[in-house]
Amino acid sequence: MAGTVPKLAAPRPAAAGPLPSQSLRSAALAFAPSARRFRVSLAARARSPFIAMASAKEGNGAVTKRTTLHDLYEQQGQSPWYDNLCRPVTDLLPYIANGVRGVTSNPTKAISSSNAYDGQFKELISAGKDAESAYWELVIKDIQDACKLFEPIYDETDGADGYVSVEVSPRLANDTQGTVEAAKWLHKVVNRPNVYIKIPATAECVPSIKEVIANGISVNVTLIFSVARYEAVIDAYLDGLEASGLSDLSRVTSVASFFVSRVDSLIDKMLEKIGTPEALALRGKAAVAQAKIANQLYLKKFSGPRWEALVKKGAKKQRLLWASTSVKNPAYLDTLYVDPLIGPDTVSTMPDQALDAFIDHGTVARTIDANVSEAEGIYSALEKLGIDWEEVGKQLEHEGVSSFKGSFDSLLTSLEEKGNALKTAANL
Numbered sequence: 001m002a003g004t005v006p007k008l009a010a011p012r013p014a015a016a017g018p019l020p021s022q023s024l025r026s027a028a029l030a031f032a033p034s035a036r037r038f039r040v041s042l043a044a045r046a047r048s049p050f051i052a053m054a055s056a057k058e059g060n061g062a063v064t065k066r067t068t069l070h071d072l073y074e075q076q077g078q079s080p081w082y083d084n085l086c087r088p089v090t091d092l093l094p095y096i097a098n099g100v101r102g103v104t105s106n107p108t109k110a111i112s113s114s115n116a117y118d119g120q121f122k123e124l125i126s127a128g129k130d131a132e133s134a135y136w137e138l139v140i141k142d143i144q145d146a147c148k149l150f151e152p153i154y155d156e157t158d159g160a161d162g163y164v165s166v167e168v169s170p171r172l173a174n175d176t177q178g179t180v181e182a183a184k185w186l187h188k189v190v191n192r193p194n195v196y197i198k199i200p201a202t203a204e205c206v207p208s209i210k211e212v213i214a215n216g217i218s219v220n221v222t223l224i225f226s227v228a229r230y231e232a233v234i235d236a237y238l239d240g241l242e243a244s245g246l247s248d249l250s251r252v253t254s255v256a257s258f259f260v261s262r263v264d265s266l267i268d269k270m271l272e273k274i275g276t277p278e279a280l281a282l283r284g285k286a287a288v289a290q291a292k293i294a295n296q297l298y299l300k301k302f303s304g305p306r307w308e309a310l311v312k313k314g315a316k317k318q319r320l321l322w323a324s325t326s327v328k329n330p331a332y333l334d335t336l337y338v339d340p341l342i343g344p345d346t347v348s349t350m351p352d353q354a355l356d357a358f359i360d361h362g363t364v365a366r367t368i369d370a371n372v373s374e375a376e377g378i379y380s381a382l383e384k385l386g387i388d389w390e391e392v393g394k395q396l397e398h399e400g401v402s403s404f405k406g407s408f409d410s411l412l413t414s415l416e417e418k419g420n421a422l423k424t425a426a427n428l
């Protein structure tokens with residue numbers, strides 16, 4: 001298969017400790033105030049073979065199927081997250097039961113592709129809300145409900161895992177102070193300990209990250225595409241912790257979302273344009289190589305006297321989170337962006353396609369720090385062919401920001417139209 005990074009056996013880290021089955025029950029119960037038993041919805045079954053597979057139930061309604069996701073965490077210390085949050089939020093329960101330990105949301109995608117939001121939207125419009133306020137209420141409800149489901153994991157891990165991430169308005173991606181204010185507002189209204197406020201790693205928002213962290217707010221830094229920008233993100237986290245003035249830093253945490261597949265999508269095109277056998281042989285290798293190098297930087301930055309001083313105050317490392325993990329080129333192995341990036345204290349957020357593939361035939365082994373010199377060789381071979389990694393990062397960031405803004409704008413336009421139609425129909 002083209003473009004796969006060979007897997008080598010590597011030393012296993014100490015076990016991170018099993019997730020007690022009790023937590024599955026508490027997760028289910030946390031969302032069942034009326035003692036309603038959990039049922040997998042038909043819509044959810046249709047959405048994912050993973051859900052269908054996960055639907056075997058015990059007498060008490062808890063799902064007991066063990067998957068490679070449990071092994072990923074228990075044997076390798078990597079947290080599998082689900083890269084999708086939509087209504088009904090209870091659809092997350094089988095995912096949690098099968099080893100998922102956190103969730104990344106993309107609300108514009110969720111709201112625009114489901115009619116499960118129509119009822120609440122109608123109520124909000126009837127109550128006089130405008131489309132944008134209604135949007136935020138829909139989002140906040142999903143995030144609060146999901147936070148409740150992941151709270152048992154958050155508690156068991158002392159705030160290390162079990163997070164739900166929600167983004168500030170993508171319209172603020174180039175607005176430093178606007179992002180800080182939006183993050184503070186969102187954190188306040190969601191009002192859950194296990195929420196990550198998602199902030200893009202644009203040049204303008206790197207200072208926002210520092211300030212938001214300094215305010216004691218946990219952050220998912222998103223849209224990271226280059227090692228250079230990743231280093232600035234780590235520095236912003238460390239600066240923020242130092243500036244916070246908190247004597248206990250243990251509840252201010254962060255993940256740095258490094259996007260993977262999109263790097264190959266762009267670099268593969270560049271390599272095809274170059275067209276030499278050497279260039280073509282490097283297709284499908286750039287993204288994983290860069291991610292492994294990013295992990296080396298993580299190891300370097302979260303060690304030494306500066307970091308140790310923060311550890312004394314309870315600081316937790318800003319974990320690397322692999323995002324954009326589904327394979328875009330069908331010629332590649334469908335676990336290409338999961339299997340080679342497994343290691344302790346990392347997160348892999350996977351949409352259904354990647355989750356299903358990993359559960360079915362993924363390999364649980366420590367790979368993140370295997371073949372690092374090969375990864376460095378690939379990185380510099382690409383540079384020699386004229387690939388400018390910082391330029392690649394800038395282009396992907398620009399495309400990522402524009403696409404998130406574009407879908408936000410078009411969702412708001414359609415919500416405004418829907419809202420106006422509802423008002424007209426109700427003579428409001």
Ligand SMILES: O=C(CO)[C@@H](O)[C@H](O)[C@H](O)[C@H](O)COP(=O)(O)O
Pocket residue numbers: 083104105106165198220221222223257261262323324325326349
């Ligand atoms: O929140 C995050 C990462 O911070 C994720 O939901 C992230 O937005 C998604 O993984 C990506 O947008 C998916 O990217 P792609 O598969 O469309 O390339």
